[in-house]
Amino acid sequence: MIQLRNMPRVFAGARPGALPLPADKKLQAFTPASVLDRYGDMAAGVRAVSTGDNVITMFDSIGEDYWSGGGITAKKVSAQLRAIGDRDVEVHINSYGGDMFEGIAIYNVLREHPQNITVKIMGMAASAASVIAMAGDRLEIGAASFLMIHNCWVVAVGNRHDMAETAAWLAPFDQAMVDVYAARSGQDAAAIANWMDAETFMSGSIAVERGFAEALLPADQLAVDEDAKAQDKSVNDLRAMELALVASGQTRSQARARIKNLKGTPGAATEEPTTPGAGDPKLAEALTGLLATVTR
Structure with missing residues (x-):
C-alpha cells in the first residue's frame, strides 16, 4: 500500500524544462x-x-x-x-x-x-x-x-x-x-x-x-x-511523530488521530493550542513514549 492523495495538475504553458508530475498515480512524497x-x-x-x-x-x-x-x-x-x-x-x-x-x-x-x-x-x-x-x-x-x-x-x-x-x-x-x-x-x-x-x-x-x-x-x-523558532521546532516534533507512525504502517489520518488522542492523557495540557498539538508542554513526554512503542 502506498500513501495516496489528490495531486496538483501539471500546469499548462510552463516554460521548457518544467518538471513532470504524476499522471497515472497520485502519490505523496515525504521529507525524512x-x-x-x-x-x-x-x-x-x-x-x-x-x-x-x-x-x-x-x-x-x-x-x-x-x-x-x-x-x-x-x-x-x-x-x-x-x-x-x-x-x-x-x-x-x-x-x-x-x-x-x-x-x-x-x-x-x-x-x-x-x-x-x-x-x-x-x-x-x-x-x-x-x-x-x-x-x-x-x-x-x-x-x-x-x-x-x-x-x-x-x-x-x-x-x-x-x-x-x-x-x-x-x-x-x-x-x-x-x-x-x-x-x-x-x-x-x-x-x-x-x-x-x-x-x-x-x-x-x-x-x-x-x-x-x-x-x-x-x-x-x-x-x-525566537518566537518563530520555538513554534517551528514544536510543530516539527509533531510532523516527525506522524511520519514515524506512517512508516510503521498507519495511514496519515490514523497517525494524526493517535497523536491528538495523547492530548487527553494524564498530564497533557487542557487548553486548545492555536495549531493541533503545538504548544502542549506535556505532549512531548507522551510522544516520546509513543515513539518508543513504534520503534521497538
Missing part, C-alpha cells in the same frame, strides 16, 4: 525525519530582516500542513504571483521540504512567471524546497544556510514486487531532478545523482562553489525570530 531534525537544530526561526510587496515567503512545509494549519501550495503561489503582476519577484525560502510533488508543481508555477525571479535561501532549502529554489533565475544563499538534495522519498509497504514497481515508478522523477540540478550547477549528472543518493547538505559556500547558487547573502539580511 532526519531532515526534520536538522532543520530544527540549524534553521528553525531564520527569517529575512525586511521584505517588499514583490516577495513570496516560504517559511513553512511544502504542501498543505495539518500541524501548522498552513503550508506552501502551488495554488497559493499562483495567487501571489497574480497579485504581484508583471514584475520581478523575490522568493525567500526557509523550509525543510514536505511533499516533493507539490514542490514540483510550485517549481512549474514559478517557471511560468514572465519576469526575473531571485531566490534567497534564508535558513534551509531541503528536499522539495530545494526543487523550488531551482526555479530562480538567480539564487542567493546565506553563508550559514543549507541546500539539501536527495532522491524522492516515499512511504510504501508490500511485497518485493510492490517495492520494485514503486522504485521503477519513482526513477523518472529522480532523473528529472538530476537534470534540473545539473542544468543550474553545471555539475556532472552522475555526481548529482551520487549527492542525491547520499542525502547531501551543502552549506552556503559549497552551494556557490558547486554552482547551485550565484552568491552568498549578506549576514545583515538575516535574523532569527
Whole structure:
C-alpha cells in the first residue's frame, strides 16, 4: 500500500524544462525525519530582516500542513504571483521540504512567471524546497544556510514486487531532478545523482562553489525570530511523530488521530493550542513514549 492523495495538475504553458508530475498515480512524497531534525537544530526561526510587496515567503512545509494549519501550495503561489503582476519577484525560502510533488508543481508555477525571479535561501532549502529554489533565475544563499538534495522519498509497504514497481515508478522523477540540478550547477549528472543518493547538505559556500547558487547573502539580511523558532521546532516534533507512525504502517489520518488522542492523557495540557498539538508542554513526554512503542 502506498500513501495516496489528490495531486496538483501539471500546469499548462510552463516554460521548457518544467518538471513532470504524476499522471497515472497520485502519490505523496515525504521529507525524512532526519531532515526534520536538522532543520530544527540549524534553521528553525531564520527569517529575512525586511521584505517588499514583490516577495513570496516560504517559511513553512511544502504542501498543505495539518500541524501548522498552513503550508506552501502551488495554488497559493499562483495567487501571489497574480497579485504581484508583471514584475520581478523575490522568493525567500526557509523550509525543510514536505511533499516533493507539490514542490514540483510550485517549481512549474514559478517557471511560468514572465519576469526575473531571485531566490534567497534564508535558513534551509531541503528536499522539495530545494526543487523550488531551482526555479530562480538567480539564487542567493546565506553563508550559514543549507541546500539539501536527495532522491524522492516515499512511504510504501508490500511485497518485493510492490517495492520494485514503486522504485521503477519513482526513477523518472529522480532523473528529472538530476537534470534540473545539473542544468543550474553545471555539475556532472552522475555526481548529482551520487549527492542525491547520499542525502547531501551543502552549506552556503559549497552551494556557490558547486554552482547551485550565484552568491552568498549578506549576514545583515538575516535574523532569527525566537518566537518563530520555538513554534517551528514544536510543530516539527509533531510532523516527525506522524511520519514515524506512517512508516510503521498507519495511514496519515490514523497517525494524526493517535497523536491528538495523547492530548487527553494524564498530564497533557487542557487548553486548545492555536495549531493541533503545538504548544502542549506535556505532549512531548507522551510522544516520546509513543515513539518508543513504534520503534521497538
